Amino acid sequence: MSEIVGLVGMSHSPFATLLPRGGPDAPGGRFLADAGRVAAAVARLAPDALVVVGPDHFHANFYDAMPPFVLGVEQVAAFGDFDSRRGALPVAAQLAWSIRDGLADAFDVSLSYALAVDHGIVQSYEMVRGRAELPLVPFVVNTAAPPLPGMARCVELGRAMGAAIRRSPFPGRVLVVASGGLSHWLPSNDPRDPMPAERRASLIHGRRDVHAFSAAREPRVRAMAGNPDAPVNAAWDAWFLKQLAAGDPEPVVGLGDDGLSERAGSGGHEIRTWLIGLAAVGRPLVWTSYEPVPEWITGMGIGTTFEVA
Template structure:
């Protein structure tokens, strides 16, 4: 049977790779320094597999078919968006199938993929936590995509329930090893709308959100310059007070106060990008332990509140 050895929640941003700090004291420098400390702590824990919960940013999933949850069970490949890692990633397939069976037994009809494409929403945190630079080899992962970008979204309560079922599935797995659970996303950030029902989403953008699977590379090439233009603004909106409150709730194990916000109030406080905390809620619920260490840096230049939280000590 598997042993869950801890949880790491970690923010991601495309600007981690596109706008790295020029010095340790520059925007994002504190976050990257603390991420390196977490990677060292993870190395000491010696995980045999990492379950990574994160979103997709319209690189694999589109509105032709938009599943709330997707589990990779055999092969995974990094898309390589915004300078993130591209190419094949090692997958802990036996653990993935055990997780699928456990979630099915818990009444989660989760989508699965034998060939899953993952973007920076999965790859960035996986690489930073595992301290792996290459693709082949390294600590095998089980990628679990939670839809946080394409309304309608799974409720926060449903994500917590998924997390609890995930934890039970990992613990009951035939996989004989030590498993780390990583959640990638958030915290507060404000993004342009992605809902085809929104009048602001029209023309080529709307067509790409629905039919982007026909040529995801072309869609990404057209979209990336617009995303890049959002970076580097020191006045970009980040809600550091709310981010600190959220980390505090996870430190005392109070997920109910977060889920009680509901969709609209969460977006009011944390922006449309703040919906990525669903990944943190699922991962935290899977492990079932409070955060004992956290790090936070608001980085408006990266349009995101950059946080890390762990259920184990980091030195």
């Protein structure tokens, strides 16, 4: 039987690894230092596998057929967007199938035998695992635009995922990692919203040539870096972390999609990954770190259900 040893919730941003690192007082310096502390704490926990819950940024899923949830069960490859890791990742297949079986009766989860994951999964995996090449189970949540899974549904799924992990015959210690958020404002990815026809077509048909789509999109995202006035709602981010430290996600769920968008921006819908992770582990956060980094267009937060030295 598997044992869940904890949760790490962590913001991601392409600029966390894309931009040159400065000193501890540079934008993102506190986040990167604390991410290193978390990696050291994870090494002491000695997990045998990671279940990484995160979004996709139009590198695997497009609006020709957009699933709310995708589970990787066999081959997983890092896409390599924004200079992140590229190539095959080790997969805990037995654990992945246990999660599938545990969710099957109540949740319609798409399966992938050959899943591409981008920085939404890879960055937090890389930061948390430290030097250990740990196998992972990637669980992708659509947080871009409808069909957004309801936040209450995400909590229910997380509880079922936690039960499935604990029942798994996978003989090891499992760490759940939630990658996403916190507050950030991005251009709409909803094909119903006004946007250039070429961009709309790429959101729907980008699967035909994913690398061409990515090559066209990355310069637009890179151009957003370094703006000290980019919107970040640090007060809301702190409130969100406080709710998870209290073990009470219900006020977050109660905001609904419109309330969440208003307070945390379109990118704030990535906090669904944290809701799933918290429910899976079933314990509140006991350690948090936070730094608003408008230069990275995101509030950069970390939360764990275990102490960090």
